[in-house]
Amino acid sequence: MKDVIICIGRQYGSGGRFIGKLLAEKLNIPCYDKELLVEASNKSNINATVIEANDEAANSVVYSVFQNGMPINQQVFLAQFDAIREIANKGPCVIIGRCADYVLEDRDNVVSIFITAPIENRIKRAVEFYNLDTNKAIKAIKKVDKKRKDYYNYYTNRKWGDASNYDLTLNSKIGVDKCVDVICKYVESL
Amino acid sequence: MKDVIICIGRQYGSGGRFIGKLLAEKLNIPCYDKELLVEASNKSNINATVIEANDEAANSVVYSVFQNGMPINQQVFLAQFDAIREIANKGPCVIIGRCADYVLEDRDNVVSIFITAPIENRIKRAVEFYNLDTNKAIKAIKKVDKKRKDYYNYYTNRKWGDASNYDLTLNSKIGVDKCVDVICKYVESL
Numbered sequence: 001m002k003d004v005i006i007c008i009g010r011q012y013g014s015g016g017r018f019i020g021k022l023l024a025e026k027l028n029i030p031c032y033d034k035e036l037l038v039e040a041s042n043k044s045n046i047n048a049t050v051i052e053a054n055d056e057a058a059n060s061v062v063y064s065v066f067q068n069g070m071p072i073n074q075q076v077f078l079a080q081f082d083a084i085r086e087i088a089n090k091g092p093c094v095i096i097g098r099c100a101d102y103v104l105e106d107r108d109n110v111v112s113i114f115i116t117a118p119i120e121n122r123i124k125r126a127v128e129f130y131n132l133d134t135n136k137a138i139k140a141i142k143k144v145d146k147k148r149k150d151y152y153n154y155y156t157n158r159k160w161g162d163a164s165n166y167d168l169t170l171n172s173k174i175g176v177d178k179c180v181d182v183i184c185k186y187v188e189s190l
Numbered sequence: 191m192k193d194v195i196i197c198i199g200r201q202y203g204s205g206g207r208f209i210g211k212l213l214a215e216k217l218n219i220p221c222y223d224k225e226l227l228v229e230a231s232n233k234s235n236i237n238a239t240v241i242e243a244n245d246e247a248a249n250s251v252v253y254s255v256f257q258n259g260m261p262i263n264q265q266v267f268l269a270q271f272d273a274i275r276e277i278a279n280k281g282p283c284v285i286i287g288r289c290a291d292y293v294l295e296d297r298d299n300v301v302s303i304f305i306t307a308p309i310e311n312r313i314k315r316a317v318e319f320y321n322l323d324t325n326k327a328i329k330a331i332k333k334v335d336k337k338r339k340d341y342y343n344y345y346t347n348r349k350w351g352d353a354s355n356y357d358l359t360l361n362s363k364i365g366v367d368k369c370v371d372v373i374c375k376y377v378e379s380l
Contacts, residue, residue, distance in 0.1 A: 011354065114353050116353050116354040161352060161353050161354060162351060162352060162353065163304050163306050163351050163352065163353045163356065163359035164201065164306040164351060164361075166353065166359065166361065167360070167361045167363075167364075168358070168359065168360055168361070168372075169353035169356065169358065169359040170357070170358055171354075171356065171357045171358070173357075174357075174376075174379065174380060178379045178380075181375070181379055182358075182372065182375055182376050182379060185371070185372055185375040186364075186372050189364065189368045189371055189372060190364060190368075
């Protein structure tokens with residue numbers, strides 16, 4: 001598919017973000033993860049720190065309300081919404097999380113993917129890559145997944161992680177490289 | 191993967207059963223759909239008609255209880271459970287629905303897949319292949335999906351259609367042949 005935009009949702013610790021990075025490298029296209037926050041900050045009047053604090057959060061961690069009466073988390077969502085649309089206009093890319101599949105649902109060149117993994121692999125990954133002990137890894141998995149799920153379900157009319165939302169979902173237990181290969185095969189087939 | 195057993199769950203009208211048949215043909219291995227009912231009947235003392243009436247049904251459509259006190263739908267589940275395990279012992283195959291992914295979860299050679307499709311495609315497929323008018327197709331989609339979901343969620347500790355249960359899920363909007371190609375690529379990569 002020409003000018004494909006690949007949106008990747010992911011369970012915490014599934015390796016979804018890393019798969020997105022590898023995929024972008026293989027396809028020689030940019031990958032937007034935290035980079036989206038900078039874009040959203042540049043395009044809005046919202047400070048980058050505030051955007052990061054409210055990233056993928058349905059409930060604002062800052063309870064102040066802006067002058068126009070809109071809660072900060074909604075403003076952050078809208079800033080990211082605009083940034084995602086602008087990025088998608090630039091050309092093919094990979095976008096990690098932030099409801100990008102929903103934001104871009106009307107476009108024909110979008111492939112939406114969700115990455116899962118067995119709980120034991122996710123714990124191992126969180127311990128290895130985020131320097132957490134096992135108990136903290138388990139807590140982080142529950143907390144971050146809930147945050148992502150709440151954010152997705154709040155801002156979309158869909159259920160986070162439900163197969164029917166996505167073009168393709170993969171369990172990363174086969175390894176990140178194989179996931180990239182299968183996704184490439186899928187994209188090539190379009 | 192050697193001796194792979196591919197279990198395919200599917201939304202009604204998604205083409206999942208057809209994808210399973212094509213996949214089995216391509217891999218030159220048997221495909222079990224309704225054939226499972228015959229196997230289950232042969233291996234149990236339950237009449238094939240009773241098995242078919244209770245196929246993928248969490249709640250018995252026949253309210254009589256057998257002498258051993260077990261509801262008929264549970265007896266049918268157990269008969270299918272045994273049939274699935276026996277079929278899996280024979281060699282590589284494709285098995286459609288009937289919680290086969292759960293029944294065989296302890297085996298290393300099992301790939302679990304779920305097929306979805308956009309609602310408009312499912313209606314079109316039900317009209318075309320099952321000779322239903324549009325309204326009846328919509329009703330059938332709701333009814334059969336609910337039945338399959340209830341059956342799966344009742345007999346397993348999982349949620350039907352939740353990406354985290356499966357190795358791979360695919361939206362068949364790309365076409366059944368492309369789905370078969372992507373699944374083959376996945377299986378080859380193992």
